[in-house]
Amino acid sequence: MNQLDQTLTFLKEITDANAVPGQERQAREVMKKYIGDSADEIYQDNIGSLIAKKVGEEDGPKILIAGHMDEVGFMVRQIDDNGYIKFVTLGGWWGQVMLAQQVTITTNSGKTYHGVIGSIPPHILSAEARQKPMDIKDMYIDLGVDSKEEVEALGIRPGDMITPYIEFRTMANEKYLLAKAWDNRIGCAVAVEVLNNLKGEHHPNIVYGVGTVQEEVGCRGAATTSQMINPSIVFALDVGLAGDVPGVTNQIQAKMGKGPIITLIDGGLIGHKGLRDFVVEVAEELNIPYQFDVTPGGATDAAKMHLAHDGAPAMSVGIASRYIHSHTSMIHRDDYENTVKLMTEVVKRLNKETVHKITFE
Numbered sequence: 282m283n284q285l286d287q288t289l290t291f292l293k294e295i296t297d298a299n300a301v302p303g304q305e306r307q308a309r310e311v312m313k314k315y316i317g318d319s320a321d322e323i324y325q326d327n328i329g330s331l332i333a334k335k336v337g338e339e340d341g342p343k344i345l346i347a348g349h350m351d352e353v354g355f356m357v358r359q360i361d362d363n364g365y366i367k368f369v370t371l372g373g374w375w376g377q378v379m380l381a382q383q384v385t386i387t388t389n390s391g392k393t394y395h396g397v398i399g400s401i402p403p404h405i406l407s408a409e410a411r412q413k414p415m416d417i418k419d420m421y422i423d424l425g426v427d428s429k430e431e432v433e434a435l436g437i438r439p440g441d442m443i444t445p446y447i448e449f450r451t452m453a454n455e456k457y458l459l460a461k462a463w464d465n466r467i468g469c470a471v472a473v474e475v476l477n478n479l480k481g482e483h484h485p486n487i488v489y490g491v492g493t494v495q496e497e498v499g500c501r502g503a504a505t506t507s508q509m510i511n512p513s514i515v516f517a518l519d520v521g522l523a524g525d526v527p528g529v530t531n532q533i534q535a536k537m538g539k540g541p542i543i544t545l546i547d548g549g550l551i552g553h554k555g556l557r558d559f560v561v562e563v564a565e566e567l568n569i570p571y572q573f574d575v576t577p578g579g580a581t582d583a584a585k586m587h588l589a590h591d592g593a594p595a596m597s598v599g600i601a602s603r604y605i606h607s608h609t610s611m612i613h614r615d616d617y618e619n620t621v622k623l624m625t626e627v628v629k630r631l632n633k634e635t636v637h638k639i640t641f642e
Contacts, residue, residue: 555640
């Protein structure tokens, strides 16, 4: 991998952060670092979501741009007498992507230890059992120790965070980026970069760049932050499924490198038509590529954010990603950069008049 430029250094740092639902501090600190003085105010809600406020015009509409800081991971449930760790999942996991994968366990004091997910060897299973996926409850984490006492001496306790381990890297085509936690540090990164792009720029509104907590377990931070902010317009920035892999036919239309995904409908939101039309007009005006898609299952933070107080026009904007909800995932750098550009230009054009038109006409 070649030396990382400024953008890739930021993306590496934010994806390397270990932050599962309920323990998002590391990702929050990276967001704060890279927002710097681009926001007028940075604060949190009471469950840990980050809110960075940038005022253009004091009486302008409130534009909420949010990514979620948490990644799918695990929590220590129990340590057995031989030092093997039983765990519970945090977020949606498919057992077939888990075995023999490496993990990081972070203790309460911040120390980290390396482990690998194991199970009973297939060699001693019956032929029938080998044909079935291993149940997650029958998996464990092996730290390379001999006893429960040895694990406890390391400071590992039930409730400790367990995250996937993978090294950030550029692929053979260096625009393809491999890392853990693109879902959804990439949305957080877009929110940060939009604030940075607006530094010193006039914009006729109040922008809130938000990193929410606990999206993977029910969009909980989305509910609290939107109640605090009472937004006029909502954008949830998240990953979308990439359909450009073998075996996918017409279920998924989005492709990597073809621009941000404008999600028409998902399991929690019908994208607001007036807002969608406005975003598409901006994209076409500036020749920014974009693509439409639908997600029959699953939802983003917009599902709860658009229902706060009296409601707000909302849409989900995605970045196509392969292999999400596993130990590693992949995105295309062009999609990230075009999403940042599109969201920055959309924000600049959202004023009292345009928001009223979107909302009521």
